[in-house]
Each structure stands twice: as structure tokens, then as C-alpha cells.
Amino acid sequence: MRGALLVLLLGALALMLQGALTTFLPPALCPDLRLLLVIGAALHLGAGSGLLVTAALGYGTDLLSGALLGQNAFLGLLVFAAARAVDGTLDLRRPLPTAIFAAVVSPLCGLGLTGLAWLFGAGPPLDLHAVLGTGLQAALNGACAPFVISAVGEAVGWTGEVEAPRRSGSLGRPTPLGGVRSPR
Amino acid sequence: MSELLERLRVPVLFVALLLLSLGTMTAERRAALARGRELAPWSGLVLEIAAPVQRVLTAPVGLVRGLWRGYLDLVDLKAENDRLQGRVSALEEENLQYREALLESGRLGEIAALRDQFQTDMVAAQVVGGELSPLLRSALVDRGRAHGVRSGMPVVTGQGLAGLVTATAPHAARVMLLLDRQSAVDGMIERSRAPGIVHGQGTGELRFEFAVRGDDVEVGDAVITSGLGGVYPKGLRIGEVVSVSKPDARLLQEAQVRPSVDFQRLEQVYVMRWRSPTMELLYTDEDAAAPAPPRTGGRPGS
Numbered sequence: 001m002r003g004a005l006l007v008l009l010l011g012a013l014a015l016m017l018q019g020a021l022t023t024f025l026p027p028a029l030c031p032d033l034r035l036l037l038v039i040g041a042a043l044h045l046g047a048g049s050g051l052l053v054t055a056a057l058g059y060g061t062d063l064l065s066g067a068l069l070g071q072n073a074f075l076g077l078l079v080f081a082a083a084r085a086v087d088g089t090l091d092l093r094r095p096l097p098t099a100i101f102a103a104v105v106s107p108l109c110g111l112g113l114t115g116l117a118w119l120f121g122a123g124p125p126l127d128l129h130a131v132l133g134t135g136l137q138a139a140l141n142g143a144c145a146p147f148v149i150s151a152v153g154e155a156v157g158w159t160g161e162v163e164a165p166r167r168s169g170s171l172g173r174p175t176p177l178g179g180v181r182s183p184r
Numbered sequence: 185m186s187e188l189l190e191r192l193r194v195p196v197l198f199v200a201l202l203l204l205s206l207g208t209m210t211a212e213r214r215a216a217l218a219r220g221r222e223l224a225p226w227s228g229l230v231l232e233i234a235a236p237v238q239r240v241l242t243a244p245v246g247l248v249r250g251l252w253r254g255y256l257d258l259v260d261l262k263a264e265n266d267r268l269q270g271r272v273s274a275l276e277e278e279n280l281q282y283r284e285a286l287l288e289s290g291r292l293g294e295i296a297a298l299r300d301q302f303q304t305d306m307v308a309a310q311v312v313g314g315e316l317s318p319l320l321r322s323a324l325v326d327r328g329r330a331h332g333v334r335s336g337m338p339v340v341t342g343q344g345l346a347g348l349v350t351a352t353a354p355h356a357a358r359v360m361l362l363l364d365r366q367s368a369v370d371g372m373i374e375r376s377r378a379p380g381i382v383h384g385q386g387t388g389e390l391r392f393e394f395a396v397r398g399d400d401v402e403v404g405d406a407v408i409t410s411g412l413g414g415v416y417p418k419g420l421r422i423g424e425v426v427s428v429s430k431p432d433a434r435l436l437q438e439a440q441v442r443p444s445v446d447f448q449r450l451e452q453v454y455v456m457r458w459r460s461p462t463m464e465l466l467y468t469d470e471d472a473a474a475p476a477p478p479r480t481g482g483r484p485g486s
Contacts, residue, residue: 016234016238016313017241019238019324020312020314021314022314023238023313023314023323026448027314027315047194047197047198048194048197051194051197051198051201052197052201055201055204058205063231064231064313064324065315065317065320066315066320066322066350066351067317068213069208069209069212070204070206070207070208070209074202077201077202077205078202113317116209120210120213
């Protein structure tokens with residue numbers, strides 16, 4: 001639980017830092033720290049606490065930005081699930097898979113964000129400029145992902161708390177969402 | 185049995201959280217359609233906490249940037265000063281000619297009226313937070329309801345219109361910038377008075393949609409607010425036309441507009457403590473309940 005609280009605190013700071021950074025840089029040039037922390041939470045926290053942290057960070061993002069309340073939380077939960085599912089076959093703790101995963105998930109999140117807004121009648125459909133914007137941020141997210149996710153692991157480890165999936169996993173990998181480990 | 189419950193705990197939590205987020209999205213969307221969108225006290229608290237923290241975080245970067253700019257300014261100070269002196273003289277002369285021309289054409293009275301209209305109270309606010317996603321363009325400012333800021337008030341800078349207040353907390357407010365893809369402002373070409381709608385695109389440029397054919401819109405034309413729709417007062421500068429595309433087959437023609445406000449360097453803005461009668465109707469009394477022009481959904485354009 002201490003690990004989850006620490007990740008939540010880091011997430012809150014990351015949101016504010018990101019908001020501060022975008023006063024100087026275009027948003028596309030600022031890494032999506034919340035997304036990276038969600039991936040980190042998926043890899044280093046237990047499923048239950050990780051889901052709660054992810055939802056909380058998502059709602060925090062929705063409140064600070066102009067998104068519909070629940071939009072980022074919904075997408076964050078899907079990213080969380082995807083990270084754990086992919087980690088079942090690829091070791092997302094290695095830098096390259098992590099970077100690729102983050103870079104792939106970022107534009108999907110962008111599409112999801114605009115798709116949800118459009119679905120709820122709260123925004124126009126995605127256009128090319130917006131796609132290019134998310135593409136640039138996706139590359140940046142990919143580059144930053146190994147460092148941020150590793151930092152999340154360090155932070156969770158620093159609390160002296162070994163989260164459930166790491167304790168039970170023979171290879172130190174989190175179990176999939178249902179708690180059923182995929183055969184390896 | 186207990187093992188089964190244990191195994192189902194996480195999937196159930198996952199589905200519950202997904203449903204919760206879908207539920208909050210639906211509820212907020214309904215609320216936005218019903219009575220606009222304003223922050224509940226508990227959610228306003230998040231902005232209240234975030235604004236001072238972000239101000240602290242932005243301060244060191246702003247200091248370094250200020251020092252660097254100061255250094256750069258010093259380097260070219262002499263040349264810049266000479267150039268500006270010449271420019272000021274030219275502009276003074278040009279301004280004099282304009283005044284004479286305006287006086288002659290009888291438009292000085294109109295401009296004076298416009299100035300009177302704009303002489304509303306303005307609240308200076310510092311931009312303390314930007315957008316968290318490149319797909320949305322909003323800013324967090326450090327003035328809120330305690331300073332008289334209300335949703336639906338226009339936000340300007342010295343260069344022109346910057347956006348619209350869409351949510352307020354006691355000491356912070358969120359501003360939807362003109363660049364936001366959900367922003368739509370009734371505008372017109374200053375020269376030809378050709379009307380249209382200025383849309384944000386989520387990029388650095390705006391899109392001006394107009395139905396007038398002919399040469400009423402040309403590159404270099406200034407775009408200003410038309411005052412129609414009653415969100416923004418008439419005559420606020422929006423930007424300058426940089427390209428015009430007029431496909432014959434389409435009813436609506438488009439022009440790309442470069443905003444007059446430099447959104448990349450948006451540091452201080454002014455909230456016009458003014459709301460049109462239309463916005464007063466849209467927004468209920470914020471102190472009592474909650475106002476709100478839809479930041480999402482309906483067009484917050486003028």
C-alpha cells in the first residue's frame with residue numbers, strides 16, 4: 001500500500017510538473033508522465049492497488065485538463081490492462097520493449113481521447129494535425145519510458161514493499177488481470 | 185469459494201472502475217448539456233491545490249528564461265534601440281494619418297464606443313499551467329472566483345483574444361484557448377466585414393470558415409470578433425489571414441489564420457470581467473450554484 005501511495009504522490013507531482021512544463025514548451029514536446037506512470041504501476045504494483053492508482057491519476061488529469069471527467073481514467077485503465085497483458089509475453093522491464101510499448105500506446109491513447117470525446121458529442125473527430133501532435137509525443141514517451149518506469153520500480157522498492165505479483169511470480173512478473181499466470 | 189472470490193476480485197474491480205469512468209463521463213456530459221459545466225467544490229479543490237504548486241514549479245524556469253532573455257536583450261540593445269526609435273517615429277506618423285482618416289470617415293465615434301465597451305474591469309492573471317495533452321489547448325490561471333473571474337468571461341492579452349474562461353475555482357480558473365479544437369468564435373474580416381467562424385485546430389493556427397465568395401478575404405487581412413452570438417465583445421483582434429483556399433464546389437470556404445496572440449509565450453493574460461446578456465443567461469449565478477458555457481460539447485464560440 002505504501003508503494004501505491006508513493007506512486008500516487010509521484011503521479012500528482014508529475015501532473016503538476018507536466019502542466020508547468022507546457023507553459024514553456026508545446027504539449028507535444030512534453031512527455032506524458034501520467035501515461036508512463038500508469039505503465040510503471042502496471043509493472044511494479046499489485047493489480048488491485050495499481051488499478052486504483054491508475055483511476056485516481058486519470059481523474060486527476062481530467063480535473064486539471066478540460067477532458068470529460070472519467071475520460072483519462074477510462075483510457076488509463078485500458079493501458080494498465082494492456083501493459084499487464086503484454087508483460088505476460090514480453091518482458092516490459094527491459095528498455096526496448098518498454099519504449100516500443102509506450103510509443104505504440106501513446107497515439108492509441110490520443111485516438112481514444114478524441115474518440116471518446118467525439119462519442120460523447122464533446123469534440124470533433126481527430127484530424128491530421130492532431131495525429132501528428134500525438135506522434136511526436138509518442139516518440140518522446142518511448143524515449144522517456146525506460147527511465148520513468150525504472151524510477152517507479154525503484155520508488156516502490158524503496159518503500160521496502162514487495163508487491164503481490166512480484167512476490168508470487170517465479171520470474172518476477174506480474175500476473176495478468178485475473179490473477180491467472182499465463183504459461184511461459 | 186474464497187479462492188474464487190479472491191481470483192475475481194481484480195477483474196471485478198477493473199470492470200467496476202471502467203463502468204465508473206463511463207458513468208462519470210455520461211453524467212458530466214449530461215450536466216454540460218443541461219446547465220453548462222462548472223466545477224463542483226471538491227473538484228475545484230484540485231485546481232486550488234494545483235495552481236500554487238505549478239506556480240512554484242514554473243517560477244525557476246521563468247527566472248532562468250528571464251535572465252537569458254535579459255542577456256540576449258543586452259547584446260542587441262543598441263541596434264535594437266536605434267531600430268525601434270525609427271519604428272516608433274514611423275508608427276507615430278502612420279498613427280496620425282490613421283486618426284485623421286478615421287476622423288474624416290466618421291469612424292472615430294465608433295472606435296470610441298468600442299473602447300468604452302472594452303473599458304470593463306480587467307483582472308490580470310498569471311498562466312501557471314498548460315495543457316496536459318497536445319489534443320486539448322487550455323491554460324490554468326491563478327485568478328478565480330475570489331477575484332471576480334466567472335465562467336464565460338473573455339480572456340485577452342495585449343495582442344488580442346486568447347480564449348474563454350470555462351471553469352472557475354475560488355483562486356484558479358481554466359481557460360480554453362482559441363487553439364482548442366472545440367473552440368469556435370464568430371469573427372469577421374476587419375477590412376471587408378466578411379463574417380465567418382474561427383475554429384481552433386489544436387495546432388498553432390486557426391481556421392476561418394466563411395461563406396462569402398469573391399475577394400472579400402485576402403492574405404494579410406485582420407480577423408476580429410464580430411460580436412455575434414454574444415460571447416465576445418465585437419472588435420477583439422483574433423489574428424491574420426495567412427492563406428485562403430476557395431474550392432468552388434464547397435459552400436463554406438476556408439482561410440488559415442495566424443493568431444495574434446503568441447500562445448507559446450503566454451505568461452500573463454487579462455480576464456475581462458464582462459459577460460454578455462447571452463452568457464448571463466447561459467450561466468447561472470456562480471456564487472450560488474454553477475454557471476458554465478460548455479467547454480465540451482456545445483460551441484463556446486461567440
